[in-house]
Amino acid sequence: MSNTIAQIYDVVRNRSDAFPDKEAIVDGGVRITNSQLRTRVDAVAKGLLALGIKHGDRVGTLAPPSADFWILFLATSSIGAIWQGLNPRYQRNEYAYLLEDAEPALVFVRSPFEERDYLTELKALASAKTQFEVIHEAPLDETSSIASKGMHITDAQLAGARARTKPEDPAVIVYTSGTTGKPKGALLSHRACVQTAISNLKWMKRDLDCTICPAPINHVGALNNVCMTTFVGNGRIVYFPRVDLKALGALHVQEKPTYLVASPTAFAMMLANPNREMLNQSTYKLIVFGGAATPVAYLKEIEKTGAQLSSVYGQTETTGMMTYTAADASLETMSETIGKAIEGVEIRIADGEGRVAAISETSEIQVRGVCVMSGYFKKPEATKEAFTADGWLRTGDLGFARPDGNIVFAGRLKEMFKSGGYNVYPVEVELAICDHPKVAQAAVVAVDHPKFQEVGHGFLLPKSGEAIDPAEVKTFLRERIADYKIPKSWSVMETFPFLPNGKVDKRALQSTLTKKQAS
Numbered sequence: 001m002s003n004t005i006a007q008i009y010d011v012v013r014n015r016s017d018a019f020p021d022k023e024a025i026v027d028g029g030v031r032i033t034n035s036q037l038r039t040r041v042d043a044v045a046k047g048l049l050a051l052g053i054k055h056g057d058r059v060g061t062l063a064p065p066s067a068d069f070w071i072l073f074l075a076t077s078s079i080g081a082i083w084q085g086l087n088p089r090y091q092r093n094e095y096a097y098l099l100e101d102a103e104p105a106l107v108f109v110r111s112p113f114e115e116r117d118y119l120t121e122l123k124a125l126a127s128a129k130t131q132f133e134v135i136h137e138a139p140l141d142e143t144s145s146i147a148s149k150g151m152h153i154t155d156a157q158l159a160g161a162r163a164r165t166k167p168e169d170p171a172v173i174v175y176t177s178g179t180t181g182k183p184k185g186a187l188l189s190h191r192a193c194v195q196t197a198i199s200n201l202k203w204m205k206r207d208l209d210c211t212i213c214p215a216p217i218n219h220v221g222a223l224n225n226v227c228m229t230t231f232v233g234n235g236r237i238v239y240f241p242r243v244d245l246k247a248l249g250a251l252h253v254q255e256k257p258t259y260l261v262a263s264p265t266a267f268a269m270m271l272a273n274p275n276r277e278m279l280n281q282s283t284y285k286l287i288v289f290g291g292a293a294t295p296v297a298y299l300k301e302i303e304k305t306g307a308q309l310s311s312v313y314g315q316t317e318t319t320g321m322m323t324y325t326a327a328d329a330s331l332e333t334m335s336e337t338i339g340k341a342i343e344g345v346e347i348r349i350a351d352g353e354g355r356v357a358a359i360s361e362t363s364e365i366q367v368r369g370v371c372v373m374s375g376y377f378k379k380p381e382a383t384k385e386a387f388t389a390d391g392w393l394r395t396g397d398l399g400f401a402r403p404d405g406n407i408v409f410a411g412r413l414k415e416m417f418k419s420g421g422y423n424v425y426p427v428e429v430e431l432a433i434c435d436h437p438k439v440a441q442a443a444v445v446a447v448d449h450p451k452f453q454e455v456g457h458g459f460l461l462p463k464s465g466e467a468i469d470p471a472e473v474k475t476f477l478r479e480r481i482a483d484y485k486i487p488k489s490w491s492v493m494e495t496f497p498f499l500p501n502g503k504v505d506k507r508a509l510q511s512t513l514t515k516k517q518a519s
Contacts, residue, residue: 046150249277
C-alpha cells in the first residue's frame with residue numbers, strides 16, 4: 001500500500017482496484033472479497049447519508065467482532081462521520097455514560113447476542129438522557145435496510161461527502177479504560193489510523209496474509225493493531241465473536257493465520273490449554289505482544305511456533321502500537337523492553353517540565369508524531385493537560401532508555417510508589433515474580449504501612465496444577481531484587497480481574513484488599 005494514502009476509504013478503494021477478487025473479510029460462513037467489501041461499504045455509506053448522518057456526527061456500533069463492525073466503521077469514517085465502538089460486555093450504566101458523552105446520532109446494535117437483549121436496553125437509554133436512532137439488523141450488505149434507505153443517494157453525492165473528509169478529520173472516538181477516573185474519548189484521525197499502520201508495516205517488512213480477531217471492537221487493540229494494520233497490509237481479517245480457545249484453535253487450523261496480536265494474559269491462557277491449539281501452528285510469521293511485562297519463560301514457549309516475535313507498546317492516545325523490538329532482539333530484550341519508536345514517531349523520557357532524563361534514568365514516556373490523538377472529545381482542559389508545553393503527549397507511563405536505545409517500560413506514573421523513601425516500580429517486581437516456575441501471572445499494588453509509608457502487596461496467580469506458598473516466592477525474590485521492592489503481604493488468586501482491553505484491573509484487585517480490611 002502506498003504512503004500517499006490519506007484517508008481510511010483510500011485503502012478500501014486501492015484494495016478493490018488492485019486485488020478485486022482477494023478475500024478481505026471472513027465472518028463465519030461469509031467470505032467477502034475486496035470488490036464485494038467496497039460495494040457494501042458504499043451502499044451503507046449512502047444509507048447513512050440518507051439517514052441524515054453529517055460530517056462530524058457520531059455513529060455507534062454495539063456488536064461483537066464481525067464483518068458488520070468493520071463495514072460500518074469503514075462506511076462511517078468515509079463520509080466524515082466519527083465511529084464509536086461499544087463492548088457487548090459492558091453494563092447499562094456504562095452504556096449510559098458513553099452514549100451521553102459521545103452523543104451519537106445513530107447506534108447500530110447486534111441483538112440478541114449471547115441471550116442478552118441489547119435492543120431493549122439501548123431503546124430505553126435513547127428515550128432517557130440522550131437522543132439517538134437505534135438500528136437493529138444483520139448482515140450489513142447492499143440488500144440491508146440501511147442500504148435500501150440510500151438508494152436515492154447518487155454516486156456524486158457520496159463522492160462529495162468523501163471529498164469533504166480530510167486526513168486530519170477524526171475517524172473514530174475510542175474511550176480510555178478509565179483506570180484513573182471516568183473514561184475520556186480520544187479522537188483518532190484518518191491520518192493517524194492509516195499512517196500508523198503503514199509505519200508498523202515497514203518494520204514488519206511483510207504483507208500480513210491473515211489474522212483472526214476475537215478482540216472487543218471498542219479498543220485500539222482490535223481496531224488498529226489487528227484490523228487496520230492487517231487491512232493496510234493487504235491481508236484477510238477473520239472475525240470471531242468471543243475468546244474461546246477451543247473454537248479459535250479450530251479456526252486457526254482452517255484459516256492458517258500468519259499474524260497474531262497477543263498479551264501476557266493471552267499467552268498464559270494459551271499455554272495453560274492442554275492441547276495448545278492456537279500455538280501448534282507453523283503458519284505464524286509474526287507474533288507481537290504488549291500490555292504488560294512478558295516473562296521470558298512464556299517467550300521461550302511462544303518462539304517454538306517459528307514466528308518472528310516482537311514486544312510492542314502503545315495506548316489509546318497513540319492509535320495503538322508505536323514501538324517494537326527488532327527482529328534480532330534477544331528474548332531477554334523482548335521481555336525487558338518495549339523496543340524503539342516506529343517511523344514517524346519520536347519518544348523522549350522527560351518530566352512534566354520537559355527536562356529530558358539521562359540514560360537509565362526513569363521518567364515519563366512522552367511521544368509526538370503521526371500516531372498521536374487529536375485530543376479528547378469535548379474536554380479541552382483534559383486535552384491541554386495531556387500535552388507538555390512544547391507539544392509532546394504525556395503518556396502517564398514511566399520508562400527509561402537503555403544504552404542500546406531500547407526503552408524499558410517501568411509502569412504507570414500513578415502506580416509507582418515510595419517505600420521508605422525508595423521508588424518502587426510494580427512492573428519490575430512483577431517480572432521478577434513471574435520468573436518463579438510456579439507463577440503464571442503477578443500483580444503488585446501499593447498499600448499503606450506504618451513504618452515505610454507504602455509497601456507492595458503481591459497478587460499471585462499459580463500455573464495450572466501448581467500450589468504457591470508466598471514465603472517461597474519471597475525467598476526466591478531476595479536473590480533477584482532489593483528487599484524494599486519485595487511485597488510485604490500477598491494474596492493467592494484463582495483468577496485475575498481484567499479490564500476490557502485485556503490488562504489486569506489493579507483497581508479491582510486493590511478493592512479486594514479494602515473489602516478484607518473492612519470486614
